[in-house]
Amino acid sequence: MNIQSKSLTNTTEMSKQDTYTELKKQFSDQELVEGYVFPSDLDEQEKNGIEAEFKALRIKALKETTEEQRLLSGLMRMKLLIKDYLEIGVFDRDFSFAKQLGDYIKLLGRSQNVVAAELDFESSHLSRLITEQRRPTQEVIYRLEKHCGHVIPAIYWWKLYALQLEDDIKSNEALRSAEWEKVKNNLKFRA
Amino acid sequence: MKLLQKSSGLLVDAFIAALGPEDFAAMRKEKGFVFDWSLEKDNEVYKICLKADDTKILGLLSMTDHPNELRIHINLLEVTKENVGRSKKLDYIAGCLIAFACASAFKRGYEGFVSLLPKTELIEMYQAKYGFRKLGRLLAIEHEYSKQVIDQYHGDE
Numbered sequence: 001m002n003i004q005s006k007s008l009t010n011t012t013e014m015s016k017q018d019t020y021t022e023l024k025k026q027f028s029d030q031e032l033v034e035g036y037v038f039p040s041d042l043d044e045q046e047k048n049g050i051e052a053e054f055k056a057l058r059i060k061a062l063k064e065t066t067e068e069q070r071l072l073s074g075l076m077r078m079k080l081l082i083k084d085y086l087e088i089g090v091f092d093r094d095f096s097f098a099k100q101l102g103d104y105i106k107l108l109g110r111s112q113n114v115v116a117a118e119l120d121f122e123s124s125h126l127s128r129l130i131t132e133q134r135r136p137t138q139e140v141i142y143r144l145e146k147h148c149g150h151v152i153p154a155i156y157w158w159k160l161y162a163l164q165l166e167d168d169i170k171s172n173e174a175l176r177s178a179e180w181e182k183v184k185n186n187l188k189f190r191a
Numbered sequence: 192m193k194l195l196q197k198s199s200g201l202l203v204d205a206f207i208a209a210l211g212p213e214d215f216a217a218m219r220k221e222k223g224f225v226f227d228w229s230l231e232k233d234n235e236v237y238k239i240c241l242k243a244d245d246t247k248i249l250g251l252l253s254m255t256d257h258p259n260e261l262r263i264h265i266n267l268l269e270v271t272k273e274n275v276g277r278s279k280k281l282d283y284i285a286g287c288l289i290a291f292a293c294a295s296a297f298k299r300g301y302e303g304f305v306s307l308l309p310k311t312e313l314i315e316m317y318q319a320k321y322g323f324r325k326l327g328r329l330l331a332i333e334h335e336y337s338k339q340v341i342d343q344y345h346g347d348e
Contacts, residue, residue, distance in 0.1 A: 022225075023225065026276065027275060030316060031276045031315070033316040033317050033321075034282075035269070035276070035284075037267060037285075037309075038267070038309075038310055039266060039267045040315075042308075050308070050329065054327045054329050056327070057326050058262060058325050059260070065302065065334075069334045070302070072338065073334060076297040076303060076337075076341075080294050080298050080341075081298060092317070101195065151338075153347050163282065
């Protein structure tokens with residue numbers, strides 16, 4: 001779908017203004033904003049003027065964005081992409097717990113040592129989590145939830161790991177065979 | 192995300208998805224929409240439905256991506272007439288669609304920036320209801336205000 005700057009030119013048998021006037025007779029202003037964003041009824045020249053003015057204001061606003069706002073935006077982006085991933089529910093290495101934890105630290109722009117101290121971990125512990133030499137615990141998850149200002153809830157961090165573990169349980173034949181070797185006197189049933 | 196069923200007071204699961212060609216073909220004004228949505232085909236158009244009944248479209252959102260300005264613009268949003276006003280059956284439909292635009296604006300790296308061109312009489316209402324601010328002739332929402340709309344209407348589930 002072409003999504004580039006094809007501004008609305010919605011027209012019906014009734015003009016857009018007539019439609020709005022009709023709806024205004026039926027609903028209060030409060031009810032209208034809970035049901036509609038109305039299409040533009042400006043001509044091309046007016047529209048272009050407004051767009052040009054707005055573009056300048058938008059660029060100015062971008063320049064005035066604070067570090068805190070940038071960080072919040074980055075975290076929201078991360079959270080919403082994790083949410084989409086969890087809804088799909090198919091393990092993807094880009095969304096492993098370790099990868100997302102590493103991305104989170106990059107987003108903060110702080111060193112691993114600093115973040116480890118803030119989380120009250122040994123630096124080596126955080127490093128092992130990022131390199132998948134250690135598995136996250138419930139305690140780790142809760143600390144991350146607080147550290148990120150509750151933007152990414154504990155359950156999201158946990159589900160990142162749970163989805164990876166689920167995938168590993170299904171596919172790790174080497175570990176399955178090794179563990180089966182250790183089992184004695186297992187129950188047997190006729191097929 | 193959840194919509195409020197007014198009769199029971201219960202929250203019911205809903206979802207938002209892109210409008211497919213089959214949806215455009217099936218859309219008729221008599222199904223509760225006043226505007227001609229077939230004219231939105233060149234824009235990004237999304238529908239909101241209940242998970243329990245994905246055949247009935249409850250609301251529609253048309254938006255345009257402005258990557259050079261890092262913003263999403265809402266061209267048109269419409270809730271089915273039976274869900275507008277005092278006798279509406281379901282609430283939060285428009286809020287969920289606006290929150291979807293805000294979420295898209297975060298995911299695309301636009302810092303949650305969403306704009307719309309309001310009817311002059313409704314400016315204060317959009318500001319009070321969703322947290323938009325005036326920027327030139329348009330209304331805009333971004334950053335923590337955009338997050339608030341997402342938190343309010345989509346939640347974390």
